[in-house]
Amino acid sequence: MRFSLRLTSGSGEGSRLVTTAITADTEHRSSGLPLGEYTLTVRAINSYGQQGEPATTTFRINAPAKPATIELTPGYFQITAVPRLAVYDPTVQFEFWFSETKIADTSQVETSARYLGTGSQWSVSGPHIKPGKDFWFYVRSVNLVGKSAFVEVSGQPSNDGEGYLEFFREKIGKLHLAQGLWELIDNSQLADEMAEMKTTITETRNEITQTVSKTLEDQSATIQQIQRVQKDTNDDLAALYMLKVQKTKDGIPYVAGIGAGIEDTDGQPLSNILLLADRIAMINPESGNSTPLFVAQGNQLFMNDVFLKRLFAVSITSSGNPPAFSLTPDGRLTAKNADISGSVNANSGTLNNVTINENCQIKGKLSANQIEGDIVKTVSKSFPRTSTYASGTITVRISDDQKFDRQVMIPPVLFRGGKHENFNSNNQQSYWYSTCR
Template sequence: MIRRYSLSSGSRKSGLRISGRLKLTARYLGTALYWIAASINIKPGHDYYFYIRSVNTVGKSAFVEAVGQPSDDASGYLDFFKGEIGKSHLAQELWTQIDNGQLAPDLAEIRTSITDVSNEITQTVNKKLEDQSAAIQQIQKVQVETNNNLNSMWAVKLQQMQDGRLHIAGIGAGIENTPDGMQSQVLLAADRIAMVNPANGNTKPMFVGQGDQIFMNEVFLKYLTAPTITSGGNPPAFSLTPDGRLTAKNADISGNVNANSGTLNNVTINENCRVLGKLSANQIEGDLVKTVGKAFPRDSRAPERWPSGTITVRIYDDQPFDRQIVIPAVAFSGAKHEREHTDIYSSCRLIVRKNGAEIYNRTALDNTLIYSGVIDMPAGHGHMTLEFSVSAWLVNNWYPTASISDLLVVVMKKATAGISIS
C-alpha cells in the first residue's frame, strides 16, 4: 500500500476539524511523502502549526497537529536570502558588469529599447583614464517572462575598475512575479551603507552598515529575536547564548527569580527565606542551636563563699519550629563536719522552676546530687522562663561548706531526621 500525506499549515492554532475540514486560517501545502517548510513568510521566533493526515487507497485519516518554530540560525537565513535575492532579475542586473568595451573612452549615452518582451531605457556615462575606468548606468525596464508574467525594475549602478578589480555601488527597486507570489524589493550594493540626518549641520550617521556588521547609535525595537547577545568588554560584562547561558558581572534583579539548580557564592539574604526542601550545611551560624552559661552567685560573707542565689533563663518563642531545652548535668553537694559527740552537715539545695512551677527540689548533704533535664518547647506556645535557685546552710548559722557546678542551657531545634532510639 502506498501511503501519502496531506499537509496544511498556519501561524495560529486552527483546531483539528470543523465538519471534517480544517478552519480556513490554515493554508494547504500539498500532498507528499514528507515536507520541509521553507518560505519567506515563515518568521523566526514564532510558532507554526502543521496539520497532517494519511491518504491512501483505503481513505483519509483524521488530522494530527504538530507545532514547531523556525531555526534561529542567523547565518543560515542570510544564506537563504542570498539565494532568493540572487535569483531575482534586479540582483542580476546590479551585479552585471557594465560593458565598457562597446563605449568610447569618454561618452554619455541614452538608449531606448522597445520590443515585444521588453521596454527599456538605459542611460550610461563612461570615463577611461589609462588602466582605470568608471561608468554610471541608470536602467528602467519592464519585461515579459516566458510564462507571460510581468517584471519591472529601476536601478542605478556605479562601477569602477582599478588594478584589475571591479568596485560596485548601486541601488535598485523591482517587482517580480515569483512562484511564491508577487515580490517587491529594494537592494543596495556598496562597501558601506549609511544614513545621516543633516538637521542643524549634523554629519554623524544614525547607522552604518560595513562589511558584515551594522553600527547604530540608538535603537528602539518592539520585538527582538537574537540567538546571542553580548555586551562590550573583554571578557564581556553581559552575554546570553543560544543554549540559555546568561553571564552578568553585576545584576540587580528586583522581580522574581526561578532556578532549578546553580551555585551562589558570598550571598547575603536581607529578608526572610523559606526552604521547603532538604537543607544540607556543613557550617551554620544562626538560631538552630543556642547556648548560654553562667556560674551560680555566691554569698560573700566568708572566705568559702558558699553558693546562694538565683539564675533566670528566658527563652523567647521567636522561631517557627519546635525546640528542646537541654540542661546538661549540674552537680551540687554539701559537706559532713565530724564532732566529738555527733556529726553535723552542711546542706545544699537546688530548686528548678519552669514558668513559676516547681519541677525539681533536692537537697544534698555530704553526697553529690546531679540535675539534668530535657524540656520540650513547642512553637507558638509562648516564651519560657526557667529559674535555678541554690542555697546552703549549717546549724547555728555557722558558715556552710557547699559547692555547685556552673549552669549551661542549650536550646536547639527538635527533629528526628537522621537519628533513632529504641
C-alpha cells in the same frame, strides 16, 4: 471444495453472530459492518459434506488512534510537521490543519484553522512564517473507517541568523535584478569621451540604456542607467530599473549601484530594491547634521539610536572588553551588575557574598562549613538549690519561636560531697553527708 464462513462480533460470552455463508470462491465480501471487533471462522467442506478444522482470525473496524508524537522541523520561513503513531499502520494517513493563533477548543479546529491536506507529513512556508513567532498545527489520523481526535503542537521556524543570510543570498542571486546589477559595464566598447542613449526592442526584451563614460590614462569611470522589461523562460514579465556607477583602475573594476524591480519568484510576483556598495549610509541633513543615521559596512550595521517595537536576536552582547552583559543562544546570561526586582527560579548555581534581608525557607538539606547565629542555645541552672544538702528537682521549660524541632541535651550532673559531724544542744553527736541522692 467449498468453504463455510461464520462471522461474529464482540468477544467471549458477549459475542453474537453477524452472518454465515457457504461459498466456493476464495474471496468473500461483507459490507455494511458497524465499528467494532470481529472474529471470522472458516472451515473447508469436501464433496461429502465433511468439514475440516476451523481457521480463525480476529480483526477490528475502528477509527485510527490519534498521533502519538508530532515532530516539528524548523526551516527558513518554514515548518515541517511529521506525525507518528505508537504502532505503525500503513492504512493510516494524517490530516493537517494550521493556525497562526492557538485554538482553545479543539472542537473548533475545522471552523477556525486552515485545512492544509492529507498525507504522511506537511510543510508550511512563506514570508508570513516569521522567526520568533509561534505557529500551531492540528493533526489527526484518518483511514477508510474514520478519523481520530486532533493533536495540537506548536513551533517556530529556524532562528539561525547566519543561515537566513545565506538563504537570502541564494534567493537574491537568482533574481534578474541582481544579475543585471552585478553585471559589469563593458568599457571596451565605449569611446574615451562619450554620452549616449540606446533603445533596444527584441522579442524578449524592451530596454532603454543611458551611458556616460570618461577615460584618463590607466583609469576610467562610467555611469549607466538601465530601464528594462523582459520575458523569462516561463513567459513571466519582469520590470527592472538599475543605476550603476563603475570605476576601473589598474584593470580592477569597482562597482556601486541601486536597482528596483518586480519579477516572479516561486510563482508569485515579488518586488525588490537592492543596493550594491562597499558602504551604505543614510544621512539626515537637518540642522546641518552630518552624522549618519546608520552605516552598513563590512557585513556589519552601525546605528546610533534605535527604537524597536520588538527585537528577536539569536544572541546579545554589550560593548566593552570583556562585555558587561551577554546572552548566548544556549540561554547563558552573564551580567556584571544586575538588580532583579521580580522572582528568580534556578535549579543550580553559586552565590558569593549574598545577604538575605528577609525570611528564607530551605525545604531540602542544608550543608554549611561555618554558621554564626541562633543555632544552639545554652541555659545554665544551679543545682542543688542549697549548697548544704545535695537533693532536689529542677524543671526546665523550653519556650522557642522557631518552627523546627530542637534537640534538648542535659549533661550529667556531678557533685562531690563529704561527711559532716554535728553536736546538738544536748551535746549529742550526729553525722550527715553532703552527697547526691
